[in-house]
Structures are given as C-alpha cells and as structure tokens.
Amino acid sequence: MRVSTMNLFRRGFAAEKRDDAVFLFHEMLRMRPKPSVLAFSKLLSVVVKMKQYTIALNMFDEMRQSDFGFAIFGNFFKHCYQPNVATFTTLIKGLFLDHKAIEAEKLFKKLLTLELCExxxxxxxxxxxxxxxxxxxxxxxxxxxxxxxxxxxxxxxxxxxxxxxxxxxxxxxxxxxxxxxxxxxxxxxxxxxxxxxxxxxxxxxxxxxxxxxxxxxxxxxxxxxxxxxxxxxxxxxxxxxYNVVTYNIMLHGLFRTSRFAEGLKLFKDMQAPQLTPNLVTYNTILKGLCMNKQIAEAFSFLHVMEDKGVNPNITTYSILIHGLCMDGKLEIARNLFNSLPSKGLQPNIQICTIIIGSLCQEGHVEEAKCLLKEMERNVCAPNSVTYNVYIQGLLKRKLLAEAKAFLDEMHRRGFSPDSTTVSLFLEYEGIIFV
Known part of the structure; x- marks a missing residue:
C-alpha cells in the first residue's frame, strides 16, 4: 500500500523508498494549488541523499522530453514554478555525483545563458x-x-x-x-x-x-x-x-608576533636533530629578547653565541644597542657603541641613527650633532632618516633656529622632511613646505 501524500508531507518528504519518492513527485504535479518550489527542492534533496541521482534526473525529464534531457524550464514556468538557485544546485550536484560532469557543465552553462537564477x-x-x-x-x-x-x-x-x-x-x-x-x-x-x-x-x-x-x-x-x-x-x-633556514624563518615569525616563549622553545627543539644555529638564528633570538625587553637575557645569550664560536656582526650589536636605547639604558648603549671599533666593526648608518635618536631623546643634542658630523668625516654619510631624527630632536628641545639650519642642509643634500618633521615645524612656527 502506498504511503499517503499527506503523510509524506508531514514527514517532511523523508521518503524512505525510491518508489515513495516517485509517487510523491507525481502526486505533487497533480496537486492544486501547486506545491512551492521549496517543496520540489526539498524532495530533490532527499532523492539525492538517497543517491538515486538517475531518478532525480528522470523526474525533471518526465516533465518535458527533449534532446537535452534536463530542459525542464518551460514546463516549470508553465506550471508557475520558479526554480531557484537551490533547486539547480541540487540537480548539478547530483549530476556530478552520478559521474555526469559533461551534463552538469551543460546545464550550468544553460543557466548562465538563459539567466534562469542568480x-x-x-x-x-x-x-x-x-x-x-x-x-x-x-x-x-x-x-x-x-x-x-x-x-x-x-x-x-x-x-x-x-x-x-x-x-x-x-x-x-x-x-x-x-x-x-x-x-x-x-x-x-x-x-x-x-x-x-x-x-x-x-x-x-x-x-x-x-x-x-x-x-x-x-x-x-x-x-x-x-x-x-x-x-x-x-x-x-x-x-x-627541516634545515636551519626553515627554522630561522619560523623563529622570525614567532618573535615578530610576540610569541616569545614558543620561539625560545623552537630554538631548543632545532638543536635536537643536530642542527647548528647560525648567525641569523642568534640575531633573530637576540632581536626577540630585546623586543620583549629582556636585555639581561639578551646579553647572556650573546655570551652563549660567542662560546659556540659564532662571531657577532654589526647587525648583532645594532640589535643590542637599539634594545638598550628602547629600555632607557643610553649610557650602556653609548659605551657599547664606542667599543665597536675595538671589535673590528665599523658603525653603519642604521646604528648611528639609533644612537643619535636616543641622544636627542635624552637631551644630548650637542653630542648627537658631533656624531652627525663624525659620520660625514668617516665616509658614513647621514641619510634622510638620520636628518629627520636629529631635526625632530632639536624641535622637541625648541631649538628652532638650529633645526631650520639643518633643514636647509637636508634640502641641499636632496633629502625631504618626513611627516613628523613637518608636523613639528608647523606646530612651533607655522612653516609651510612647498
């Protein structure tokens, strides 16, 4: 005995047998008023879940026979059914699951051509x-x-x-x-x-x-x-x-995003498979420690690095000096900076600019000026960043005349003030830059 149409509706079209699904489909076609497109979509979904893809396709095909078995659109519209995107998606999915990729592609392209759904x-x-x-x-x-x-x-x-x-x-x-x-x-x-x-x-x-x-x-x-x-x-x-390069890349990412504990653990782990950390590894660790204001640990790590036979380079000391300056330890930073020549290292623009910025921050503008002049004498010409840092230091100390003089010098060398320098000049003097 057939399951009644109303019982199937009450059960949400949960057709347990394929014959019930076919019976329900034919009953729905005869019903007045017609069921909604949602009802047809729901029935289709149930049939597809039952993996009865051929039956699902035949349901559509039965509505209108043609060379293209899925050309069901005319009868849909004739019977006031407006198929939606869910209906077509269900059918396309069924075609793919039934290994009919070509038919699925044709149906999809027809949908696009006829603009039958969004x-x-x-x-x-x-x-x-x-x-x-x-x-x-x-x-x-x-x-x-x-x-x-x-x-x-x-x-x-x-x-x-x-x-x-x-x-x-x-x-x-x-x-x-x-x-x-x-x-x-x-x-x-x-x-x-x-x-x-x-x-x-x-x-x-x-x-x-x-x-x-x-x-x-x-x-x-x-x-x-x-x-x-x-x-x-x-x-x-x-x-x-794994090699040292892949570990260095990951260490850099972890420290850059303040995941210090994970970074230090990874450093320990990398030595288990007999990988030897290189200079880049140690500099990455030092930078991470300094970023976390663990300056004492950074210097302890420096000694470990030297004990392992890895010689610090100018980048190593640049990291340490910057960390000291950021931690308010200018005196230690200055002593370390002054010791670089004895270590056979020549200060570069980056490290000089760090010291100049910190000297200005602490009010030692004359010492910063001397370093600026010394840079020029030692074939380490200041760049745009150096000039901006120094001029900003002068302006913060309200040394406007000297700041203007260095601004002119900056222009003569082909450099331009950055937005912070311009803002400070406008704040103190209302100077307009062209």
Missing part, C-alpha cells in the same frame, strides 16, 4: 568542485575566471579547490600564479590553500619554492604566522626535511 557562492563551489573531482581542472579554471567577472565573486574555497586540483595535475606553476592572483584580489588564502600549494611543490622536488612559500606567509602584512606554523609542522610529512 548565482551564489554555494553553486559556484559546487560546479568548481565537481569539475575538479571529475578531472576537468582547466575547465574549472576557465569558469573561475568567468565567475570573477560576474557580480558573485568566487571565494577562498573555490580558489583553493582549483589550486589543489592544479597541483595534483602537475600544473604547479599555474597554481602559484592563481595563488598570486587571489592575493592580488584581496582574497586571503587559508591553511588549506597553503597546504595544497606546499604539497604540490614538495611532490615535484621544488624545495626552494616550498621554503619561499613559508617565508612569504610569515612576511606578509599582518603575518599569517598561525598558517606558517601549521605548514612548518607538516614539512616532515611531505618529504621536505
């Missing part, structure tokens, strides 16, 4: 995902480009699906180009995107590109360190061994 992200992802799984990666790529020209833009999931499929189809360069394109469009890749890309690069032995990818993630604005960390943990599972 696309949404779910439909776009359904089509992209179905094509990629069916091995039609380039078609999916072309549709992705087409979608991008419509009002409904592809999202990170659609881009990720195509990138993953390109990598699996050995088109790694195309995947890298698509990754760059999505970033240019302001779509942020997620961990799945990066993982697919890393897997593709490792599969084809492109180790340098794989490391560059991790570096890019860490160095991107607003540092995607969490994604980089997840990829870092995946490295040994992808046939890409």
């Amino acid at each position: 696309l949404n992200e779910v439909m776009i992802l359904t089509v992209i995902n179905g094509l990629c799984k069916a091995g039609h990666t380039l078609t999916a790529y072309d549709l992705l480009v087409l979608f991008d020209k419509t009002s409904c833009k592809p999202d990170v999931y659609s881009y990720t699906t195509v990138i993953d499929s390109l990598c699996k189809d050995r088109m790694v360069d195309e995947a890298l180009q698509l990754l760059a394109k999505m970033i240019d469009k302001g779509i942020s890749p997620n961990i799945v995107t990066y993982n697919s890309m890393l897997q593709g690069l490792c599969n084809f032995g492109r180790w340098k590109d794989a490391k560059d990818l991790i570096t890019e993630i860490v160095d991107r604005k607003n540092g995607r360190v969490e994604e980089a960390w997840c990829l870092f943990l995946e490295i040994p599972h992808k046939g890409l061994g």
Whole structure:
C-alpha cells in the first residue's frame, strides 16, 4: 500500500523508498494549488541523499522530453514554478555525483545563458568542485575566471579547490600564479590553500619554492604566522626535511608576533636533530629578547653565541644597542657603541641613527650633532632618516633656529622632511613646505 501524500508531507518528504519518492513527485504535479518550489527542492534533496541521482534526473525529464534531457524550464514556468538557485544546485550536484560532469557543465552553462537564477557562492563551489573531482581542472579554471567577472565573486574555497586540483595535475606553476592572483584580489588564502600549494611543490622536488612559500606567509602584512606554523609542522610529512633556514624563518615569525616563549622553545627543539644555529638564528633570538625587553637575557645569550664560536656582526650589536636605547639604558648603549671599533666593526648608518635618536631623546643634542658630523668625516654619510631624527630632536628641545639650519642642509643634500618633521615645524612656527 502506498504511503499517503499527506503523510509524506508531514514527514517532511523523508521518503524512505525510491518508489515513495516517485509517487510523491507525481502526486505533487497533480496537486492544486501547486506545491512551492521549496517543496520540489526539498524532495530533490532527499532523492539525492538517497543517491538515486538517475531518478532525480528522470523526474525533471518526465516533465518535458527533449534532446537535452534536463530542459525542464518551460514546463516549470508553465506550471508557475520558479526554480531557484537551490533547486539547480541540487540537480548539478547530483549530476556530478552520478559521474555526469559533461551534463552538469551543460546545464550550468544553460543557466548562465538563459539567466534562469542568480548565482551564489554555494553553486559556484559546487560546479568548481565537481569539475575538479571529475578531472576537468582547466575547465574549472576557465569558469573561475568567468565567475570573477560576474557580480558573485568566487571565494577562498573555490580558489583553493582549483589550486589543489592544479597541483595534483602537475600544473604547479599555474597554481602559484592563481595563488598570486587571489592575493592580488584581496582574497586571503587559508591553511588549506597553503597546504595544497606546499604539497604540490614538495611532490615535484621544488624545495626552494616550498621554503619561499613559508617565508612569504610569515612576511606578509599582518603575518599569517598561525598558517606558517601549521605548514612548518607538516614539512616532515611531505618529504621536505627541516634545515636551519626553515627554522630561522619560523623563529622570525614567532618573535615578530610576540610569541616569545614558543620561539625560545623552537630554538631548543632545532638543536635536537643536530642542527647548528647560525648567525641569523642568534640575531633573530637576540632581536626577540630585546623586543620583549629582556636585555639581561639578551646579553647572556650573546655570551652563549660567542662560546659556540659564532662571531657577532654589526647587525648583532645594532640589535643590542637599539634594545638598550628602547629600555632607557643610553649610557650602556653609548659605551657599547664606542667599543665597536675595538671589535673590528665599523658603525653603519642604521646604528648611528639609533644612537643619535636616543641622544636627542635624552637631551644630548650637542653630542648627537658631533656624531652627525663624525659620520660625514668617516665616509658614513647621514641619510634622510638620520636628518629627520636629529631635526625632530632639536624641535622637541625648541631649538628652532638650529633645526631650520639643518633643514636647509637636508634640502641641499636632496633629502625631504618626513611627516613628523613637518608636523613639528608647523606646530612651533607655522612653516609651510612647498
């Protein structure tokens, strides 16, 4: 005995047998008033969940026979059914699941041509995902480009699906180009995107590109360190061994985002597989400690570094001097700066500018001026940053006449005041810069 139509409705079309679903479909066609398009969509969803894809297609085909078995639109409109995007998405999904990718693509293109429904992200992802799984990666790529020209833009999931499929189809360069394109469009890749890309690069032995990818993630604005960390943990599972470079990249990202404890733990971990930290590693650790105002620990670490036979360079001392200045320890910073020649190191523009800024901050403008002049004599000419730092120091001490003189000198050397210098001049004197 057939299940009654009303019982099926009350059960939300939860057709347990395919015969019930077919019976309900025919009953719905005869009903007055006609059920809503939502009701048809719901029935279709149930049939698809039952994996009776052929029946779902035959339901539509029965409404109107033609060369194109899914040309059901005329009868839909004739019977006042306005199919929505959910209806078509369900049918397209069913076609893909029934291994009828060509028919799914034809149906989708017909929807586009006749403008029978408004696309949404779910439909776009359904089509992209179905094509990629069916091995039609380039078609999916072309549709992705087409979608991008419509009002409904592809999202990170659609881009990720195509990138993953390109990598699996050995088109790694195309995947890298698509990754760059999505970033240019302001779509942020997620961990799945990066993982697919890393897997593709490792599969084809492109180790340098794989490391560059991790570096890019860490160095991107607003540092995607969490994604980089997840990829870092995946490295040994992808046939890409850890080395000092990959550890240095990750250490840099962790310290830059104030994850100091994790950074120090990673430094200890890197020595377990017999990896020897290099100068870049130690400088990265020192910078992290100084950023965290752990100056005493930084100097202890300096001694460890020297004991290991790693000689500090000018960058090492620049980090330490900057850390001392930021911590208000100008006297120690000045002594360390003055000791550099005895260590066989020549102060560079960056380290001189740090000292000049701190001297001005503490009111030692004359000493800062002497250092500025000494820089010129020692073939270490001040740059735009140096002049701006010094002039700002003068203005904060209300030494306006001297600041104007150095401003003229700055102009003669082809440098321009930055926004902070201009603001200070306007505040004190109302000077207008042309």
